[in-house]
Amino acid sequence: MSPARPVRVRFAPSPTGPLHIGGLRTALFNWLYARHQGGRFILRLEDTDQRRLVSGSAEHIMAMLRHYGLDYDEGPDIGGAFGPYVQSERRERHVRRAGWLVQEGAAYPCYCSAERLKAVNAEKRSRGEASGYDRHCRDLSVAQRAELDAAGETPVIRFRMPLEGQTLVRDAIRGELRFDNARLQDAVLLKSDGFPTYHLAHLVDDRDMQISHVMRSSEWLPSLPLHWQLWEAFGQEKPVYVHLPVILNPNGKGKLSKRHAGFTQNGRQVLVLAQEFIDAGYLPEAVGNFLTNIGWSMPDEREFFPVEAAIEGFELSRVNPADGVFPVEKLDWLNGMWIRELSVADLAQRVRPLLLQAGLEIDDALLRKVVPLMRERMRSLHDFAAMAGFFFSDSFAGPEADAIIQRRMDAAGTLGALQAARLRLEEMERIDCAALEGDMRALAQELGIKVGQLFGSLRVAVTGQRVSPPLFETMEILGLETCLERIDLAIATLQRQA
């Protein structure tokens, strides 16, 4: 290719269902490359298999790209100079190119029925041979074709693969690849329903849209020689092919794909859909950062970095050709890191819908006070409601006596400690967390118990939880009145026990 060729890359999903995380990764790498090169990132919908279309998935895919910050420069909903960006709307071009190939002798009509194809395959397999089409119609005479046409047979169009020699192909991250032509198939380019197959359609569109780099998952590698030969037939400048490694299941068995949605590994649900990562409380920043680290690495080996840094450093030469397992634990770590980067206002905004979803009432002033306490200890957005949800609930069911009583304490001792703490609190007008902590430390010493024992009882009494945000900050936010009420409740519980 000429060095002056402007970089134009595309993400070309089929709107056949929800966007998969592997698809998102492919989109991300294309996007990073485009942004790094100052090129264009294009979205094209490949909807040529009419039977598999799922309504709403095109909109869903676009919504996901938007959510994860992968803005495209041309696409179905925003247009562009090379439209339309929906493949089915480009059908005439595909049909025209297929016709041209037939005229040039590079393709031919095939009248074989599905049944015959199946039988041929089965027979070849039973003989231990490689399966595949036997090229029955490859050399039909003009008269034979006319006869079949007259009989009302609708042919498919197949590519006329060279029968001998080798196809030498270059992949940007794997180097020179070599394929024996004799093993290659006369692939179908145009189906009998008049729609092109992926092979024809993507290539004609990439050609028309002046795509400079075809960056896709490595499962396309086996059809690369076919595509290469097709470009040869068109006599066109070829794009650079880049085959990205595949993301494998956490157990390393098979690629992470849609059909595995909903399965669990070590008691944990394995997430595979772009939407599932949102539902699980992961930030788009964290998911993007995470995905960037699979199959690619920063020049300085940093793993936690903003997307601008990834754009800056994104070189194809740093793509690792080996398939990789999805390292989920790292996503949790990154998510925590990214949560800590957020401002109070921003994190409050992101946590808000989850609180609503948990049926909690939101007091925004209160939320702004609680967020700083929680930011340091969250890995998922869901951790907020789990640990700090009690701030937003009026109904407080007092904890069990067992929970209030700390290690190496008994009911009577705990009761005494809480009563003493209550006396100190009563004297205050309001809670000041620093002052209260000093008071309570002194009290623990007076009582001859460990601070942890006193603080633990107080924590459970006031929050109803063994684990909570820092105790005295929590009490200050809850307010003196609420704290006294809850301590009284605990005292009553302990008295019943004693």
Added chain:
RNA sequence: GGCCCCAUCGUCUAGUGGCCCAGGAUGUCACCCUUUCAAGGUGAAGACACGGGUUCGAGUCCCGUUGGGGCUACCA
């Protein structure tokens, strides 16, 4: 079965012939900090799949074996 791709700690990775008795990250464990949980700090354990070559020298190049993955549709 055939064809293709791939192979460094559990996992994600650095490494492009000497800088590597292999570095980072995560996870695990221990300790420190500490009112719980986190966060943070310090430390530990942990890998070049195997066998042949090439070379003065191989994680790095070549061949084979093994293992893993992908493709093998009128799906993409």
